[in-house]
Amino acid sequence: MTATITAQDAFQAAYENRYTWDENFPGYRAHLTIAQGDERYQGDVEVKADYSVEVTGFEDETVKESVYNQLRDIVTHRKQGNFEKSHGKNQFSFGETDPTGAIEIEVKGDAMGSNYKIRGTEICQVSRVMGPMAFTINTEESLDTGKGYISVKYHAIFRNPKNNELKGKRNFQETYTELEGYYLPSQQTVEAINPGGETTTTDFTFTDLELLGE
Numbered sequence: 001m002t003a004t005i006t007a008q009d010a011f012q013a014a015y016e017n018r019y020t021w022d023e024n025f026p027g028y029r030a031h032l033t034i035a036q037g038d039e040r041y042q043g044d045v046e047v048k049a050d051y052s053v054e055v056t057g058f059e060d061e062t063v064k065e066s067v068y069n070q071l072r073d074i075v076t077h078r079k080q081g082n083f084e085k086s087h088g089k090n091q092f093s094f095g096e097t098d099p100t101g102a103i104e105i106e107v108k109g110d111a112m113g114s115n116y117k118i119r120g121t122e123i124c125q126v127s128r129v130m131g132p133m134a135f136t137i138n139t140e141e142s143l144d145t146g147k148g149y150i151s152v153k154y155h156a157i158f159r160n161p162k163n164n165e166l167k168g169k170r171n172f173q174e175t176y177t178e179l180e181g182y183y184l185p186s187q188q189t190v191e192a193i194n195p196g197g198e199t200t201t202t203d204f205t206f207t208d209l210e211l212l213g214e
Contacts, residue, residue, distance in 0.1 A: 007092035027212040028184055029208075032045050043064070090107050091107070093106045114128045125139070134164075150183060166195050179211060
């Protein structure tokens with residue numbers, strides 16, 4: 001008799017297939033160059049073993065804060081998570097399968113109204129409401145590290161959750177470098193599209209990548 005895979009089993013398998021840094025992660029530092037049109041900014045970033053973030057060298061405080069938030073997002077996705085702690089109280093059910101073969105995972109009990117799609121053992125869509133903003137992130141390409149997958153090409157759509165008004169779009173393209181067994185971001189291009197169709201492209205280039213010592 002063939003065992004039936006539940007929606008929770010399928011989602012948990014995809015959740016635990018995400019690439020994360022292990023418990024021995026030492027932290028790393030890098031030099032960061034930001035290019036947006038004719039503007040250039042440079043500074044240094046550091047993610048410590050406890051996942052705290054430090055940003056130095058950027059004179060523009062707005063840029064510095066933006067870099068800090070970006071690094072916090074990186075840490076959030078690379079930090080190991082516990083499925084039971086994050087999703088143990090939620091209820092999962094299968095929804096429809098779209099033309100690409102992705103299956104909807106509907107969630108009850110999530111405070112942010114999260115729903116997902118999975119394709120095989122990868123989460124390929126996340127839909128969520130955070131305060132005054134609803135967003136949907138769709139993964140187009142991923143990197144198989146052999147220790148889990150990393151989304152490297154994806155786009156996000158932001159809307160007003162009350163009236164579904166479009167607030168903006170973001171297209172992301174990322175490159176990772178393997179350093180002593182750890183995959184670290186080396187390039188990110190973000191194309192921001194406002195509701196009027198105007199586009200701003202920002203390139204983040206991380207160089208001199210170095211793991212932190214003891």
